[in-house]
Amino acid sequence: MxxxxxxxxxxxxxxxxxxxxxxxxxxxxxxxxxxxxxxxxxxxxxxxxxxxxxxxxxxxxxxxxxxxxxxxxxxxxxxxxxxxxxxxxxxxxxxxxxxxxxxxxxxxxxxxxxxxxxxxxxxxxxxxxxxxxxxxxxxxxxxxxxxxxxxxxxxxxxxxxxxxxxxxxxxxxxxxxxxxxxxxxxxxxxxxxxxxxxxxxxxxxDGIGLALLIFWVGCLQIMLDIGREHDWFGDPMIVMLVLCSAVGFAAFLIWELTEEHPVVNLRIFRNRGFSSGVIALALCYGAYFASIVVIPQWLQISLGYTATQAGIVTAFTAMSAWAMASFAARALGKIDARIMVSAAVTWLGIMALWRTHWTSSADFWTLALPQLVQGFAMPFFMVPLTTITLGAVAPADTASAAGLQNFLRTMASAVGASVMLTLWENSQRVARSEIVSKLNPGDAQASFAGAGFSPEQARQMIANLVDKESMALAINHLFLLSALALFLSAVVVWISPRPKGRVDASAAH
Missing domain, CATH: 1.20.1250.20 (MFS general substrate transporter like domains)
Incomplete structure (x- = not known):
């Protein structure tokens, strides 16, 4: 050129x-x-x-x-x-x-x-x-x-x-x-x-730093993905993966903090505004992404939705977010970004609490409406939080800060989905045990027998109903935990100082 x-x-x-x-x-x-x-x-x-x-x-x-x-x-x-x-x-x-x-x-x-x-x-x-x-x-x-x-x-x-x-x-x-x-x-x-x-x-x-990054992240994600099937710490392989991930992470921290040209510039975490911003981002985005992984599975496995119907329910959030994006962009600079983020994340937490009342008999709009209303807050969270994190670092560090922010956001989506699926499975087991302990199988079988079901069909119907209700209760529990994570992130963002001036966010995506 x-x-x-x-x-x-x-x-x-x-x-x-x-x-x-x-x-x-x-x-x-x-x-x-x-x-x-x-x-x-x-x-x-x-x-x-x-x-x-x-x-x-x-x-x-x-x-x-x-x-x-x-x-x-x-x-x-x-x-x-x-x-x-x-x-x-x-x-x-x-x-x-x-x-x-x-x-x-x-x-x-x-x-x-x-x-x-x-x-x-x-x-x-x-x-x-x-x-x-x-x-x-x-x-x-x-x-x-x-x-x-x-x-x-x-x-x-x-x-x-x-x-x-x-x-x-x-x-x-x-x-x-x-x-x-x-x-x-x-x-x-x-x-x-x-x-x-x-x-x-x-x-x-930084070849060594890159190798250490791949090693500890890979061990962590494999452990999260396969732990459910291997009885977690009852399996020596899971224990080994945890140890490898912990040792690899410690070595990665030491190397990156002493390397002249690190693959990930961890020194940026010394900035209070950046650190609190990305912690809030990881908590919120991890909870959000995990929900759009779990909800379609529950709708299809338990409620009999087709993949298309589950997709429509899930997509309502992004549709309303798209409609509000221009309003968020115009508000930025006129309103303290911390107020916008904190209010938006609190809104997301309220939507999570709304979902804790979902039941196995919920109709389409009962499921879709929280998704739709949630989307109105999304642009007021994502765009201002980028302003907070990048505005807290020196201009020379903007590119490194943007790369680190995007790394943590994407990792939060993967880790959040794995953790949420594990908690969902564990919550289903607990809920199933509680339902079974309060169930009178004799009366239930008699009721089904009176409706013309054979003993085998009656037992299968009871098992299906217990599974369906336990999955619904587990979903309620998950969204309660999500709400707590979201409310926490709404508080954490206030640790950041107020952004000063315009921020060049072109390095972020």
Whole structure:
């Protein structure tokens, strides 16, 4: 690129809009993939002959792989060039999407989802970076607004599209649909945004820090995912994974705090505003993401909803969030960001308490209404919290802070989903024991016998009813715990000082 002219002058004005739409489409594809599989877990589990709990590995493996790759994005862009990293990531995402769809076993599917997450991690920040280079300053606000709309629209359409595809075609197609989009975006990017390529520099890479990060995060997530099936600490393998994760985490902390070029700049945690902000973010986003994993499973397994119906219920949150996004953006700067975040998170906690009254006989709108009302608060939480965390650090540390924030947010989604599923299973066992202890099987069987059921059919009906009610009680318990986590995060955010001035959040996604 010539030093005499800005980057956006290298592309004719007539092609900028098309190039911007291509970049937004790439971002939309990746965001869509975060939620499209959530409602398809029962279909995947049934087809592969695995439990629903094992099926959630498809979600958590993707999130963990993406989280690990996010901190590397800046290094990759400087080492190989922004456009090269973007095009390679899109191509890899399409390839691994194809392999996910072709997977005949859970092992292959999880492995390919890891590859998909590793390729998907750089796409969001790279598409954002290229948009800023593509448009002149006076058009960047509108371009980033379009980009932000794809970020909000993806989670809304993901559950609906995933449910429709799983019900009417096959779960394999939730991955296959990415392939033509990835091919089209790759070709269009090569044709339209190649002039925006940045220079390459040989930069040091913290290989040991990266290896330690992968090691301790991998051990932690495997332990959380398989612990339910291995009696937790009653299994020596789980104990070994816990020890490996703890030792790896301690070694990672020591190494990163002493390394000159760390893969994750942990020194930023010395900033009180940043630390309290990301703690609030992790608590809130972990509770939120876990709910959109658990709710579709409960609706399909216990209430007999189709994947499409479960997707519609789940998607109401993102729909109302999308409608409120512009209001949140206008309010930012006029109202203390801490007030906006605290009020929004408290609102989310109240919605969680609302859900503690769900029953196994709840109708569609009883389930959908809390989802819809919850969404109105989401933009007032996500956008201002980014302002709080990034506004608390020095401008030179903004990129590192954004990468660390995104890493923790994505890790919170994976860990939150695993923890919530474990608590759900444990709560079901406790609730089932309590119901059985108060049940008079003789009277129940007599009632069913009077209705024409055989003794075997009566026993099965009683067992089904007990399971259904225990799952509903467990859901109530989960949302009570979620409400407590959300109310805590609403308080934690006040540890941060009030943001001063405007914050450049372009490094965040």
């Amino acid at each position: 010539s030093d005499q002219q800005p980057s956006y002058m290298l592309i004719p004005a007539s092609r900028r809009i098309i190039a911007g739409m291509v970049l937004a489409l790439a971002n939309f594809m990746v965001v869509l993939d975060m939620t499209i599989a959530n409602v398809s877990v029962p279909h995947i589990a049934g087809d592969l002959g695995i439990s629903a709990a094992q099926g959630t590995w498809v979600i958590t493996s993707y999130a963990v792989a993406e989280a690990i790759c996010v901190p590397l994005t800046g290094w990759l862009a400087q080492r190989f060039g922004t456009v090269r990293v973007f095009v390679t990531s899109i191509s890899g995402f399409g390839l691994f999407s194809l392999l996910c769809g072709l997977s005949p076993t859970l092992d292959m599917l999880v492995l390919c989802r890891i590859g998909q997450g590793m390729c998907g991690g750089p796409i969001m920040p790279m598409s954002q970076t290229l948009l800023l280079r593509l448009f002149p300053p006076e058009m960047r606000g509108r371009a980033m607004g379009t980009w932000a709309m794809t970020t909000l629209l993806g989670p809304a359409l993901g559950p609906i599209l995933g449910g429709f595809i799983s019900d009417n075609w096959s779960w394999h197609w939730i991955f296959f649909i990415n392939v033509p989009i990835a091919v089209m975006v790759t070709m269009a990017a090569l044709a339209l945004v190649s002039p925006l390529e940045t220079g390459k520099r040989k930069l040091p890479i």
